[in-house]
Amino acid sequence: MKYFGSGHGACPGCGLPIAVKTVLNALDGKVFAVNSTGCLEIISSQYGKNAWNVPYIHSLFENPAAVAAGVEAALKALKRKDEGYVVVFAGDGATADIGIGTLSGAFDRNHDILYICLDNEAYQNTGHQQSGLTPPGESTTTTPAGKVLPGKIGGKKDMISIAVAHGIPYVASSSVGYVADIRRKVKKAVKFEGAKYIQIHSPCVTGWGIDGEMSIKVARLAVETALYPLVEYEYGKLTSVRKIKERKPVEEYLKQQRRFRHLFKHPKGKEMIEMLQKFADENAEKYGLDLKKDEE
Amino acid sequence: MKIKINLGAISEPMQSEKLKTGDWGTHYPVVDKEKCTACKTCEQYCPDLCIEVEEFGEEKYAAVDYNYCKGCGICSSVCPFEAIKMELKDIFKFEVC
Amino acid sequence: MKQVVRGFYSVAYAVKLCKPNVICAYPITPQTEIVENLAAMYANGELGDAEYITAESEFGAASMLVGASAAGARVFTATCSQGLILMSEVLFNAAGMRLPIVLVNTNRALSAPLSIWNDHQDSMAMRDAGIMQVYVENNQEAHDMIPQAYKVAENRKVLLPFMICMDGYKLTHAYEPVDLLDQETVDSFLPPYEPAAYMTTRKPLAFGCYAPPHIYMEFRVAMQQAMERARDVMLEVYKEWAEVSGRDWGGHIVVDYPDSKIFVVAMGSVVGLLRKVVEELRNEGLSVGLIKIRTFRPFPIDELRKALKDAERVVALDRSVSFGYEGPVSIELKSAIYGHSSAEVYSYTVGLGGRDMPKDFLEGIIRDVVEGKEKPGFAFKGHHDFEEVVP
C-alpha cells in the first residue's frame, strides 16, 4: 500500500518525499498529516493533484503545530483517537522561525502529536532564503556571499535543545541519508504519549546546489562530519547517538555543495570553515560521537 | 461547460499519479538483474516511489516504473551491489560533428 | 427562567448548551470572562467530552479550531480587538476552507493608541474575510444568537465561519436579566454536528489544497455564493428560533416606524438608546425612524433598499472608520441603495475607543440633520477640536 503517490512535483533527488514516505510507511498509513506551507505542501497538495493517501491538512505557514493540536483535540473529544497518529510535516522555516510560537504552545501543552521538522536548512520553496536552521557560512539569497560577507553569519538554531527544554517525552534528529534510522525513531516516538519532535535533515538539490544522485551521499556526509549529529532524547535524557567510525573533516561535506563553495575562495572563508569544524568538534564532544577504538 | 469543484478545495487522495513525471529527467536507471539481490535499498530511497522489487516468475529484482522516474540517480547511488546504471536518454544524445 | 447575569455568562452558558467538542481561546479584555466561565464549566465537568484548550495566542487558538473543525468537531472561540486581527490570517483561511467555526467578538478598539474600550474597528477590519457577522443589541440577543449561529454556519448550503459581535463592556460587563435557555430547547433546535467532509483515515481527503490560476477563482466565487445562500438560511433559522424560544429578533434589519422620512441606521448596543431618542423625537411630531442592522455579512442589500426607498435623509452611525474614506456601514449602505433611493446620506463616525455617546449627543446629531443644519457627507462626531503637534 502506498501512502504517498508518485507524480508529485519535487525536484529530482529531493529528500522531502523520501522522509515523508518513510514516516508514513513506518506508521502503516495510520496518520493524520498536518503540513505547513512550503516545498512539501506545494509539491504534494495542489488541488486535484493531491499526492497523499492519508487524511491531510494544510492551513498556513506558521501554524502546523496548532492545527495538529486541534486535530488531536478533536479526535480525543470525538473518541476517535485510535484512528491514527497526528503527524506534523513542517519545514525548518515553519518550525524554527515563523511557527516557533505555536510549536512551543503545542509542546508546552504536550499534545499527543509527532512533529517532524523537514530540515533542508533554508526557505527552499520561496527560492533559498536563510532560516534559523541555515548553517553559518551558507550563501542564501538573503545572506548571499559578497565581497565583505561570507554568507550567513551567526549559528544554526539548536532546535533539538529547544524541544528538549519543553520537557516533551521524545526528541530526536535523523537524516534522509539513513531511512532505517528515520523508521526506527518514528516507530519509537509514537509509543510515547505526548508531544514528540524529530528533526530530519533533508537534502535540497536546488538550494544546496547538488546533483540528485549526490543527495543521499551529501546527507550522509553531514552525519559523518558531525555537522548533523543523529541523537535521541527520552524524557530529557540523551539515550542514543549514532556513532561515527572515522569522522571526516567538514570540508569534505562543504565542497560538494554550491551553497558553501565560496568558502574555499572567500577572504573570510577559511575562518568560516574553521568555525564549522569547531561546531562539528563540539557536537562530537557533546554527544560522544567518535567511536573509540575499544568500542568497535 | 460546467465544471465540478470540491467544497473548500478538498482533494481526493492519490491524484498526483495522473501526472506522469517520467519525462522530466535526462537519464534513466537500468537494473542489472544479475547483480540485483532484491535488497530493496533503492526502493526505500527513491523519492518518486517508482522503483520496486518485484517477482518475475522465479526471479526477484528491482523494476523501474518509467512513467514516473525522474532520473535523479539516487537508486543507483545507494545500491550496495552496483546493480543500477544511469543511462542518458536517447533524445539527449547529440552527435558532435 | 430569567436570571440577572453578565454578558459573559449569557454567552458562555449558551455555548455550553450547544455542546461544542473543542474550545480554544486566549484572554483579552473585555472578552476574557467568557472563556473564564467556560474554563470553570470545564473544570467542573459540565462540558461533557469537550476539550478546552488554553492557547498560546489568539493565532494559535484559531489555528487549533481549524484543525479541530476539519477533523469533524464543533468548535468555539471568543476574542476581540488585537486578538481578532491576530487571528485574521487564520480566519481568512478558515473561511476559504469552509469551516463552520463560531466565534464571539466582544467589540473593542484597535491600537494605537491602545484602548480596551468599545467600538467596531476590529470586526470591521475582518469584513472581507468570508465570515458572517451579526451585531447584537443586548445580552439576551447574544445568548440567543449562539445556537442560531451554529445552525446557520453548519448548514450545508453555507459552511462558513460565523462571528457574533457584541459590544465590549457595554454588553459583556453589563448585568441584565436574561432568559437562560434550557438544554431541551437547544437540543430540539440544534442537531448534533454532522460535518459535510472531515479528516478521517477511512476516506483520506486533503484539506487546504492550493489552487493555481486556472481553478482558484472558482473557490472564491463559491464562497460568495455560500454567503448569498446564507441570507435565506439565516432568515429560516431566525424564524425557527422565534418559534422555539418565543423570542423574535427580526430579520437582517429591524425597522422602527417604516413610514418615516428620516432614518437613523446603527448596529450594536447603541440601538437601545437610539430607540428612546427616536421615540422622543417622534413625540415632537418629527418623522424619524430607526433601522437596526443585525446582519452585516452578508450585507442586507434588499432590506435596506426596501426600507429606504422613500426616505429623504439617512443618518448612518458608524463605530469605525476606513481611514481615507468614511465609516464602513455608511459606505456599504450608500452602495446598496444607489439607484434605489434618492435619500441623502449623513455618515457619522462616533464613539471610537469607548467615547461616550450620551442621549443628548445622539439626539443633537439627529436633530441637526432633521433641521437641515448639516450637509450630507462624512464627519466624525463627539471628538474635541485639536491641533496635532510634535512633542
Ligand SMILES: Cc1ncc(C[n+]2csc(CCOP(=O)(O)OP(=O)(O)O)c2C)c(N)n1
Ligand atoms: C505568513 C507567511 N509569510 C511568508 C510566506 C511565504 N513562504 C511560503 S513557504 C516559505 C518558506 C518555507 O520554508 P520552510 O518552512 O523551510 O520549508 P521548505 O520550503 O524549505 O521545505 C515562505 C517564506 C507565507 N506563505 N506566509
Ligand code: SF4
Ligand atoms: S526546491 Fe529543494 S526542497 Fe524544494 S522540491 Fe526542490 S529539491 Fe525539494
Ligand code: SF4
Ligand atoms: S538496491 Fe540494488 S540490489 Fe538492492 S534491490 Fe535495488 S537494484 Fe537490487
Ligand code: SF4
Ligand atoms: S532514478 Fe530516481 S526517480 Fe528514478 S527510480 Fe531511481 S531513485 Fe527513483
Ligand SMILES: [Mg+2]
Ligand atoms: Mg526549509
